[in-house]
Amino acid sequence: MSAAAGTNTAAEPGLPIASGRETGRELWRLSRGHRARLAAIGALGVGGAGFGLTFPLVTGYLVDRVQTGTADLGVVLTVTAVMVAAAVVGAVGSAVTIVLATRTYHTILAVLRERLVGRAMTLPQHRVERAGTGDLISRSSDDVTTVADAAPAVIGAVTTTVFTIIVSLAGLVALDWPYAAAFVVTLPIYVVGMRWYLRTGPQVYRAERAAMSARAQQIVESQRGYATVIGFGLAEQRHHSVLRASWGVAVQAARARTVQSMFNARLNCAECLSLATVLVTGFLLIQAGSSTIGAATAAMLLVLRLLEPINQLLLVIDVVQSAAASLNRIVGVTAIPDAESSEPGAREPAMTGDASVRIRRVTFRYGSGPRVLDDIDLDIPTGQHLAVVGASGAGKTTLAAVIAGVHPPETGTVTRPERTAVITQEVHVFAGTVRENLTLSAPDASDREIRQALNTTGASAILDLLPDGLETRVGSGGHQLTDAQAQQIALARLLLFHPQLAIFDEATAEAGSTQAGLLDRAAEAALLGRTGLVIAHRLSQAAACDRIVVMEHGRITECGTHDQLLAAAGVYAGLWAAWEAGRNVREVE
Amino acid sequence: MSRVDPAGFNRGPLTRWLPVLGQAAPEPPDARPFETRASDTPGRFVVRVIFSIPRITVPAMLLAITWQVGESAVPVVMGLAIDRALAAGDAGQLLLWIGVLVVVYIVLTMAARFTGRLNVTALQLLQHRLRTTLSSRVLHPRHTTVRPPDGGVVSTMTNDVARVSFAVLLLTMSISRIVSIVFIAVSLLVVHWLLGVLVLVGAPVVVFLMGMLSRRLSRSTREYQDLLAATVGRASDLVAGYRVIKGIRAEAEATRRYRQASQETLVGAKRNAAVLGRFLVASGVVNGVFVAAVTGLAGWFAVDGQLSIGGLIATVGLTQALLPQIEGIVGASIPNIASSQASAARILEALGNACPVGSGADAPAWSAGAGTDASERSPDAGVLDLRVSGVPHRVAPVELVGLRADDRTAALVAAALLDPHAERAPGIEIRLGGHPVERLTPAEYHARVTVSPHRMTLFSGTIRSNLTSPSGPSSSADRLDAAVRAAACDDFVTDLDALVGENGNRLSGGQRQRVALARALATDTPILVLHDPTTAVDSVTEQVIAERLREVRSDRSILLIASTPALLSCCDRVIDLTSATPEAAGDASERTVA
DSSP: OOHHHHTSOTTSOOOOOOOHHHHHHHHHHHGGGGHHHHHHHHHHHHHHHHHHTHHHHHHHHHHHHHHTTOOOHHHHHHHHHHHHHHHHHHHHHHHHHHHHHHHHHHHHHHHHHHHHHHHHHHSOHHHHHHHOHHHHHHIIIIIHHHHHHTHHHHHHIIIIIIHHHHHHHHHHHHHOHHHHHHHHTTHHHHHHHHHHHHHHHHHHHHHHHHHHHHHHHHHHHHHHTHHHHHHTTOHHHHHHHHHHHHHHHHHHHHHHHHHHHHHHHHHHHHHHHHHHHHHHHHHHHHHTTSOOHHHHHHHHHHHHHHHHHHHHHHHTHHHHHHHHHHHHHHHHHHTSOGGGGGOTTOOOOEEOSSSOEEEEEEEEESTTSOEEEEEEEEEEOTTOEEEEEEOTTSSHHHHHHHHHTSSOOSEEEEEEOSSEEEEESOOOOOSEEHHHHHHTSOTTOOHHHHHHHHHHTTTHHHHHHSTTGGGOEESTTSBOOOHHHHHHHHHHHHHHHOOSEEEEESTTTTSOTTHHHHHHHHHHHHHTTSEEEEEOSSHHHHHHSSEEEEEETTEEEEEEOHHHHHHHTSHHHHHHHHHHHHHTOOOOO | OOSSOTTSSOOOTTTTTSOOOSOOOSSOOOOOOOOOOTTOOHHHHHHHHHTSOHHHHHHHHHHHHHHHHHHHHHHHHHHHHIIIIITTTOHHHHHHHHHHHHHHHHHHHHHHHHHHHHHHHHHHHHHHHHHHHHIIIIISOSSOOSSOOOTHHHHIIIIIHHHHHHTHHIIIIIHHHHHHHHHHHHHHHHHOHHHHHHHHHHHHHHHHHHHHHHHHHHHHHHHHHHHHHHHHHHHHHHHHTHHHHHHTTOHHHHHHHHHHHHHHHHHHHHHHHHHHHHHHHHHHHHHHHHHHHHHHHHHHHHHHTSSOHHHHHHHHHHHHHHHHHHHHIIIIIHHHHHHHHHHHHHHHHHHHHHOOTTTTTTOOOOOTTTTGGGGOOOTTTTOEEEEETTEEEEEOTTOEEEEEOOHHHHHHHHHHHHOTTSOOOTTEEEEETTEEGGGSOHHHHHHHEEEEOSSOOOOSSBHHHHHOOTTSSOOOHHHHHHHHHHTTOTTTOSOTTSBOOGGGTTSOHHHHHHHHHHHHHTOOOSEEEEESTTTTSOHHHHHHHHHHHHHHTTTSEEEEEOOOHHHHTTSSEEEEOTTOOOGGGOOGGGOOOO
């Protein structure tokens, strides 16, 4: 295993990153429909750059005619007219090249980013859970942006720069090959300078970017945690953290600009040398009678014209490099084969024909950790609502995940109905209208169905509070819903999906104190007529279910109806007694 | 001698011993916040900002002029060398002009290097001062604020601050470009007066024309970038809701929606490419015609005998030098003026929102040791009096009091306790040790009262760094352990130095809430207010927390705003506000029966 591959160790089982070669192959495949256009871009680019040669060559011609006294107004006018015509044709040629290249670039990028998100959605969930969604978010946002923003640099480097360099060198050869040779001898300085820059630049820029994201993070945390900052009297401390992070960027920015100025000094050194060699070459050629003043002027103009694109090419190398790194991360996901979901051990739960759940001798552990589920047997008949009660770490959420098919069990079998929906404690309001949030699970839902679902979960009242009802924009950048409201919308969305089995994993936990009752009633309404598995957060929820199991350390320790468990005087009965006592506390004053 | 570059720049053995000048000090400088005045327009504010550090900008401007004039001189030197040395066949002249070329390059390289470093110093100093201003007045206000900072402050403190600071380059780079255009024009005046006049008149016209063209381009580019940002935002949003999508099998619909946004962005990208193409054609033609006109005119003067062959070559060289300067002004300076003003307007708005009528505008930056006098405690300094809708309630020292109210009232009471200086519902009055809290400074108040809000935030770092406040004296290991145990974190906190992740995302919702509770319990103010501290904790664990809460409070009073029976059952007594609502709490229909 190479050192680069070794950084992605087994301890952090992240999503794969494609190698440069894999990315290249993928890009070649994606360019399939665009190859004629790519050829046209090449031809037009060389042609456009070729017209750029006109100015130096015609100027050289004019100088020679003036020098030899053979110029008149006609020559001057002709030369001027040729210059104008070449400028116009050259400008059109390079503009068309850049437009075509830009369109192709963005078309391929659009395909890639759509595949990325599409693949992210269809990857086996346990795979994504293991890697963390943060990685996917950064690939689909930061990396896509990096590649998109690199478009002018990449296209400029390929079209104008490369073509100009090639054509200008050809022009020097056409003038007199020693001029080209004089320029070529300075190339080693460029190569040495570039190698130094590629060794030094990226790490300094990385440090600068890291400092910038650390700064943004400090600011974001102070803003998001404003209440905490005020409540704990942390303002002064946070102020200094933000300023330290702010200055951290200053330190890194100064280093980054230093690297650039050192690189520029090396480029200037090469520039100065190439201009001097052109002068010396011209001098010797003219002395030998094999060149003219006009040719030397043209050579000088050609070399001056070469320097700018070379500098630009070298300066965008790091942009191109980071775009390539981002591409590797994007292609790493899009290239995961579809067959991945049938990897060994990833057995999807079998489907029952009806809406019941059967769990037989199921054990489960995360990686090589301790058993989280230990020999679980459980049946939920069609239409029954089962509550799971237990302390954190007892295995409730894992049990829900195994039933939902997120994690394949280590041993044992799980059968569940096909239409199974899960709502967890995690509340997310998608940016968009309320309607868009609801129809995510049922794109064709009619207005009547939507209203009905909202009525059932009591979420219609929320709409009355919103400025534009169903069409109100919510989520990031829109109207902010409270967690309880968001979860009521989520319950209505679940209804539109019409699941046979609904799994609520502490789905109503994030409500404020008194909203809890409201949300619990909404959840109950949503469960009506389906099989339900409720990881109970409040005991009142558990008491409302048909049957209750108590879990401890991955095992089921108590099982029965509310009344049966109270009569058994076990753990559940103890919890219930404390709950009841708290409910009856009255003000003593 | 060291084998590696001590400064980390991979320099070779010949230069690695040289000191690297112009680096930033490792510790932040003590930056004074910028003042704002009622008469400030965005333009005036930008001007004040960029003129605030003349000790850096003046040398940077002089060096930039040297650099840019040096760049413009290179084609002239080449033209003169061809005329004097090559045309004349004079080897001595060749050596002389190569020498001149080398000197010009050395001077311009050194000038460029130090301009760059002074520029970055100026940019970073200004950004730091702007951030200090925004941090002390908006993000971490020391004085009364109108409202908490919204999410926009993040972009203001990063992007807008950067864009305003870039305006300082108008003083250095733009002026140097204008000076070098004047240098070129004056050189041409010497060669032939008409050529000089042509450039003096033509260059501004070309700048104006290209400026017009580029404005359309930058508008279109902005539109495209907004589309791209929206698409990228949609991807993040969908992936952030990954579990929700998986839970309702909405993968196909989510992908379809993203594809739609992505295709809209692609259309925008193509539209922008077309505008770019038109700009390139137009600017290529304008430049080409201008250069051809100057060259043709010089050619005619040469034919006519008014200009030597050397003059012709020098003219050609000078026009070559002209184009990069024009492009620099069009591409950098003109957009800079517009974007710095737009950003300055956003900064002024943020400052204006945070700071009503002059209060705290000139407040000193945070200094150490604030609020020490608050530790002097009178006998009943620890008594918290709460009056809601005219009904008084008291939390006496070392009492554990529950407060049950409907969500709305609970939130209003908690908000009033959180920030006594913020606007508050009219029915709520709070006194601390007999004094109305709004008369205390924030430092005095928070030296006595810690409020743990329901919407809590963990800061990135370790669990320990979240539990301990560097300003607090008491983060003894015992106290931490007791807090961790009382908040029932002992089942997952095996290592206090484990990272919590950004926004605490390495922990589950229930774990985050328990760490936040432990953080509150680890503080040592005489009064602690907890608002719904266990909503994300399961009922079994909540019961455990309720039992341990009584043991850990030791010598302080706790006001527990909650309505979960498990927690209320452990209180000494419970204030019940479910039937008393302050007027501002809105209609009674929102209350639900507990």
